Amino acid sequence: MSPGLVFVLLCALASVTAAEDRPRCPRGFLEHGSSCYWFSNIEGSFAEASSYCQFFGSHLARITSEDEDDYLRSRANEEKGSIGYWLGATDLIKEGEFMWEGGVPLNYTNWAPGEPNNEMHPEQSGHCLMLQMTTGYKWNDNDCIKKTKFICERKVSMCCCKH
Numbered sequence: 001m002s003p004g005l006v007f008v009l010l011c012a013l014a015s016v017t018a019a020e021d022r023p024r025c026p027r028g029f030l031e032h033g034s035s036c037y038w039f040s041n042i043e044g045s046f047a048e049a050s051s052y053c054q055f056f057g058s059h060l061a062r063i064t065s066e067d068e069d070d071y072l073r074s075r076a077n078e079e080k081g082s083i084g085y086w087l088g089a090t091d092l093i094k095e096g097e098f099m100w101e102g103g104v105p106l107n108y109t110n111w112a113p114g115e116p117n118n119e120m121h122p123e124q125s126g127h128c129l130m131l132q133m134t135t136g137y138k139w140n141d142n143d144c145i146k147k148t149k150f151i152c153e154r155k156v157s158m159c160c161c162k163h
Ligand SMILES: *[C@@H]1O[C@H](CO)[C@@H](O)[C@H](O)[C@H]1NC(C)=O
Pocket: 064, 065, 066, 107, 108
């Protein structure tokens, strides 16, 4: 059977079985608003985290509203599973100008007091956006090579038939 035909059959099956309760998130993702979120159970640098999310058809989470921020922070506070969680923004292109990956400007922020401070140490500097446990998971610019957990996001959709 050709891969194309398999795909068509899977889509037909999915539309029959899932017609009643769309939209859906992939297994392991949490649904909130129009997005699906995955709180990683592994740790990585910012670059590793970003690749990992992309491999699973998602991207590092982008927070664009207070509601989304409250949701992710309260989930993180419930789990307290990590000293931090990477989100998908950096100021690597221009110091002090944080952008979501892909060049989208931030239109909402919730920096912890004193952040972003571009904190410099001999071998690290704050260029990547992290939700930081010590401030109740408010935002901190942290060292991109630190290994920590991360949050992936994707839009809700049928698993195989859209996009
Ligand atoms: C920011 O932009 C996103 C995407 O365009 C939009 O959905 C969101 O409502 C905006 N948030 C604010 C606080 O303006």
